[in-house]
Amino acid sequence: MGIFQKIFGKEQCTLCGAECGALHRTKIKGGEYVCSDCVKKCSAYVRVSEMDRAEVDGHIEYMRRQEQLYQTLFVNARLETFPTGVTKQGITFADELGMFTILDRMSGKNKVYHEMFRYDQVAGYERYEEMNQPTEPGQPETLKERGIKLRLYGAADHIEMDEATSRRGFRSHPYVRREIKVVFQTSDNGTDYTDNAIAHFNAIFGVHDDEHALFSFGMNKKEKRDLMGAIAFAKTAGAAIKVAKDGEASLTDEKKAELEQQMNAMQDAQTGGLAEYTRRADAAEDKVFGGMDQ
Numbered sequence: 339m340g341i342f343q344k345i346f347g348k349e350q351c352t353l354c355g356a357e358c359g360a361l362h363r364t365k366i367k368g369g370e371y372v373c374s375d376c377v378k379k380c381s382a383y384v385r386v387s388e389m390d391r392a393e394v395d396g397h398i399e400y401m402r403r404q405e406q407l408y409q410t411l412f413v414n415a416r417l418e419t420f421p422t423g424v425t426k427q428g429i430t431f432a433d434e435l436g437m438f439t440i441l442d443r444m445s446g447k448n449k450v451y452h453e454m455f456r457y458d459q460v461a462g463y464e465r466y467e468e469m470n471q472p473t474e475p476g477q478p479e480t481l482k483e484r485g486i487k488l489r490l491y492g493a494a495d496h497i498e499m500d501e502a503t504s505r506r507g508f509r510s511h512p513y514v515r516r517e518i519k520v521v522f523q524t525s526d527n528g529t530d531y532t533d534n535a536i537a538h539f540n541a542i543f544g545v546h547d548d549e550h551a552l553f554s555f556g557m558n559k560k561e562k563r564d565l566m567g568a569i570a571f572a573k574t575a576g577a578a579i580k581v582a583k584d585g586e587a588s589l590t591d592e593k594k595a596e597l598e599q600q601m602n603a604m605q606d607a608q609t610g611g612l613a614e615y616t617r618r619a620d621a622a623e624d625k626v627f628g629g630m631d632q
């Protein structure tokens with residue numbers, strides 16, 4: 339094969355078999371090619387060129403399931419989106435599922451599948467702002483873009499999941515390794531919703547739960563959670579002794595349900611409230627994928 343043929347000749351997509359020209363394919367690890375239609379089925383936050391055939395294949399299957407979850411549960415959940423009226427990108431929270439998705443009217447708009455992220459996959463989030471240098475000296479800087487940077491728990495070059503982290507309830511994302519930038523605004527026209535979205539993340543992660551609101555009396559959220567955890571521990575310990583003495587059959591279904599609730603309360607106290615969202619996300623995934631091999 340000549341060099342011209344090598345660069346401009348058609349190649350076959352290793353996944354779907356389609357013929358693809360130089361502008362409509364991505365070379366993957368191992369030297370095979372994936373056509374642009376198959377790449378559209380991948381997440382906007384992965385680099386397909388860094389995966390091998392088996393990984394891309396598995397990833398597309400993962401994305402297909404994400405779409406299924408999106409269509410069956412996410413669209414029917416109570417949703418909260420920032421900014422309202424997304425023109426660039428935005429975040430839609432579904433607290434009842436413990437998940438969010440990123441709306442993308444920019445680069446991601448030709449993606450085939452929707453993708454959800456679990457709250458317990460989030461390793462960090464922060465507001466960011468980039469400015470344009472003034473074209474003439476003495477002029478003020480102007481806004482280039484602002485929004486939120488997100489980092490997820492993942493393997494390899496990203497944030498290591500150490501034992502302590504996974505015990506605190508966090509989950510590793512199976513594919514996304516890079517920082518995600520969600521562009522809320524590219525000019526100062528319109529309202530800045532960045533802090534609203536940050537506040538929503540803060541509420542999820544219980545960031546201000548140990549602060550008393552001004553003039554509020556009694557226990558704050560964290561103290562309540564810790565107390566519930568302590569009470570639950572005492573109750574659970576009692577039940578555990580009964581089980582040890584009389585066997586599990588000695589527990590009524592009612593008592594078992596109560597026990598499960600108490601154990602959840604203990605978990606909440608340990609994970610700063612995040613465990614509640616983990617349970618919701620698990621339940622959502624069970625509902626959609628329960629009958630499938632995972």
Ligand SMILES: [Zn+2]
Pocket residue numbers: 351352353354355356372373374375376
């Ligand atoms: Zn293909």
